[in-house]
Amino acid sequence: MRPLLMALLAKEPAHGYELKQALEQIFGNAYPSPNIGQIYVTLGRLEKDGLVRVVDVEQSNRPNKKVYYLTAAGRESLDTWVDEPTEGPRVRDDFFMKLVLAPMTGLADRMTLINRQRRHYLALIRDLNELAERIDPENRVALLLVEGAMLHLQADLDWLERCQEDLS
Amino acid sequence: MTSPVVDTVNLVKIYQNGAVPVPAVRGVDLRVAAGEFVAIMGPSGSGKSTLVHMLGGLEARTSGEIWLDGQRADTLNESAWALLRRKKVGFVFQFFNLVANMTVADNVELPALLAGASAREARQRRQYLLGELGLTDRADAAPSQLAGGEQQRVALARALANKPSLLLADEPTGNLDSRNTRDVLRLLGEVHRDGQTVILVTHDARVAGLADRVVALFDGEIVDDGTIGMARRRPKATVGDVVELRG
Numbered sequence: 201m202r203p204l205l206m207a208l209l210a211k212e213p214a215h216g217y218e219l220k221q222a223l224e225q226i227f228g229n230a231y232p233s234p235n236i237g238q239i240y241v242t243l244g245r246l247e248k249d250g251l252v253r254v255v256d257v258e259q260s261n262r263p264n265k266k267v268y269y270l271t272a273a274g275r276e277s278l279d280t281w282v283d284e285p286t287e288g289p290r291v292r293d294d295f296f297m298k299l300v301l302a303p304m305t306g307l308a309d310r311m312t313l314i315n316r317q318r319r320h321y322l323a324l325i326r327d328l329n330e331l332a333e334r335i336d337p338e339n340r341v342a343l344l345l346v347e348g349a350m351l352h353l354q355a356d357l358d359w360l361e362r363c364q365e366d367l368s
Numbered sequence: 369m370t371s372p373v374v375d376t377v378n379l380v381k382i383y384q385n386g387a388v389p390v391p392a393v394r395g396v397d398l399r400v401a402a403g404e405f406v407a408i409m410g411p412s413g414s415g416k417s418t419l420v421h422m423l424g425g426l427e428a429r430t431s432g433e434i435w436l437d438g439q440r441a442d443t444l445n446e447s448a449w450a451l452l453r454r455k456k457v458g459f460v461f462q463f464f465n466l467v468a469n470m471t472v473a474d475n476v477e478l479p480a481l482l483a484g485a486s487a488r489e490a491r492q493r494r495q496y497l498l499g500e501l502g503l504t505d506r507a508d509a510a511p512s513q514l515a516g517g518e519q520q521r522v523a524l525a526r527a528l529a530n531k532p533s534l535l536l537a538d539e540p541t542g543n544l545d546s547r548n549t550r551d552v553l554r555l556l557g558e559v560h561r562d563g564q565t566v567i568l569v570t571h572d573a574r575v576a577g578l579a580d581r582v583v584a585l586f587d588g589e590i591v592d593d594g595t596i597g598m599a600r601r602r603p604k605a606t607v608g609d610v611v612e613l614r615g
Contacts, residue, residue: 311586311591311592315584315591315592318409318582318584318592319582319592319594319596321573322407322573322576322577322579322582322596323596323597325573325574325576325577326577326596328577329574329577329578347546350573350574350577353573354572354573354574357409357571357573357576358571361409361410361411361412361571362411364410364411364586365411365412368586
């Protein structure tokens with residue numbers, strides 16, 4: 201979440217709640233909405249590291265508002281984040297470890313593990329289909345997130361079949 | 369009680385490779401009720417295509433029984449099968465088999481006309497199906513003028529033309545890009561909601577995600593058969609459940 205918040209602050213200074221709203225607006229309901237506490241905790245850490253600074257802005261009839269802005273060091277750190285190649289999601293190997301190890305120890309049978317995992321992936325796909333139906337068709341960002349998740353599940357399903365072919 | 373749309377009893381298919389018998393389907397009992405959407409999955413060579421080919425009468429079974437809508441089908445001769453298929457079964461197979469010297473519109477209307485629909489009904493159904501699949505302006509084209517993905521969608525429209533009791537499909541999105549796949553998914557979802565029974569073989573996660581039941585084959589046998597529920601009880605799933613975004 202750190203680079204996300206820094207990127208939003210590079211656009212313009214903002215307070216915590218505005219950042220939460222901006223994230224929700226950009227990613228729609230495809231992305232887990234961060235709670236406000238999480239955002240303030242992250243901002244606190246960024247401040248401690250000298251990447252953002254906070255100023256109190258006076259408001260009439262209301263308590264002061266804490267507005268965050270990006271420091272030069274923050275800008276530099278954000279540039280590094282943008283410029284470096286991004287690691288892909290690591291192969292989630294927890295299932296693969298079960299698949300390899302469980303039969304050796306007599307904990308579970310491979311076919312059972314594979315069948316259960318297939319149903320789980322298909323159920324996730326159903327969830328994503330439902331999610332996609334709730335997304336505003338104009339929100340390309342949110343739809344692309346769902347499509348990305350689908351493609352990952354496609355790879356998971358294909359890999360499952362490869363495991364079944366080669367390990368059985 | 370109405371009979372299941374599909375009921376197989378100990379269905380077996382053995383190919384003869386020279387002197388060597390190669391079992392492709394080994395004792396499948398599959399019962400599918402009206403309105404179900406079944407995805408058949410499994411590694412290549414597990415017998416998926418052979419199974420749906422037998423259900424559609426395109427390949428003869430070696431032993432066992434096939435019942436369609438309560439009627440014994442595996443003992444029918446070829447012409448009786450063709451008649452049964454015309455009335456009850458829609459097909460989308462990997463090779464589209466469109467009639468080359470007929471327009472797209474005629475290809476789609478033909479099964480409805482053969483099944484006894486009036487010319488007007490057949491035309492309306494064709495217009496609806498081609499519209500849903502984004503093919504309205506291709507209606508007067510010949511199949512040879514179409515790209516592979518377009519031919520595949522025409523094959524789906526044709527398969528649904530006479531509202532068959534059973535829609536069978538073998539990788540119906542195999543030749544489609546993601547936009548065309550979306551049209552096909554939407555149409556499949558729609559006809560399923562209207563009560564269409566569907567059995568399809570697919571590797572495509574998005575297609576499988578429409579199904580409410582998965583049948584997994586391995587080595588010619590059913591190794592898993594069950595309904596697909598929701599992954600999470602909580603109402604709001606997000607992509608975060610699948611892909612962890614860094615940050």
